[in-house]
Amino acid sequence: MPQVVLGNSAASAAIAPSAARQRINDYVALTKPKVQSLLLFTTVAAMLIAGRPSIALIIATLIGGAMSAGGSGAINHWYDRDVDLLMERTADRPVASGRVSPRAALSFGLILGAASLVWLTLLVNPLAAALSFAGFIGYAVGYTMLLKRHTWQNIIWGGAAGAVPPLVGWAAVTGSLSGLAIFLFFIVFFWTPPHFWALSLLMKDDYEAAGIPMLPVVRGEDETRRQILLYSILLYAVSQLPFCAGGLGVPYLIVSLSLGLTLIVMAWQLRRRADRASALRLYLFSLLYLAVLFAAMVADVWL
Secondary structure, three states: OOOOOOOHHHHHHHHHHHHHHHHHHHHHHHOOHHHHHHHHHHHHHHHHHHOOOOHHHHHHHHHHHHHHHHHHHHHHHHHOHHHHOOOOOOOOOOOOOOOOOHHHHHHHHHHHHHHHHHHHHHHOOHHHHHHHHHHHHHHHHHHHHHHOOOOOOHHHHHHHHHOOHHHHHHHHHHOOOOHHHHHHHHHHHHHHHHHHHHHHHHOHHHHHHHOOOOHHHHOOHHHHHHHHHHHHHHHHHHHOHHHHOOOOOHHHHHHHHHHHHHHHHHHHHHHHHOOHHHHHHHHHHHHHHHHHHHHHHHHHHHO
16 A cells, blocks of 8 residues: 655645644643632632622633633742752643743733733722732732742742632622621631642652742641641631631531531641551641532532
8 A cells, every 4th residue: 555645745734733732731741730620619619609700701711710810820830940840740831841931921921810810800809800910919919939849838928829819709799897707818828738738748759849939848748747737726616616716507517617627637637647548648638628618618508
């Protein structure tokens, strides 16, 4: 059978769609969509707890929030390209690998951040826009540039940026903030350390190789497991505040008690066993924890 040989133009046409898809995938990756998904979920949940928002308002808030979080993610890729290259988990990221130029990633992040501010101001309200922009600055500048490479407490204070989305959702519906909205913020704030430190136990060698002062690198794995247990207990206490203040009812209380006690038991087991399997289980459960807890709040209000 005769072989078919593609000419230069035909070969280029065959390669072009693949290259275009890779380019699109790289720019999507800059926005850290996996990280965004849980943040946007807490945004929608907060909106549904705060009131009865229209579908149009929910979509507008989600688009604005996605642009804000995506912009800060792109700036994180730009700034961390040197250390990303040193870690196996992140070496293939678009900027670290050289597929996207640092200048393009920075420009992309700044454009998304500015577009989010304008979008939310015009289509949602100024308070939601301001809060979202504060989260953008908190992650891109506060965590990425000021904290991550300089202190083991980076994830504690940097985690405040990840706790902003519920405030954005609440403000989008009500145009203001309330005590319950602040409780939602602190739930995510205290959830972040045990969630991220469990991951840092699994990635300790990567962080050490890159010179990132994550808790297990600076203070040791035993201290990290102790802090995970401590913050799990604090999270349990904070998660009861919505019920104690009268904002949510018994259905939420039952779910929050169950989730909180399970997390504490898993943190205790992690400290006793000191193995990777326990760290991985706690990390995965923490993702489920936050999603189910916020879903329980919505169910408590709507049902």
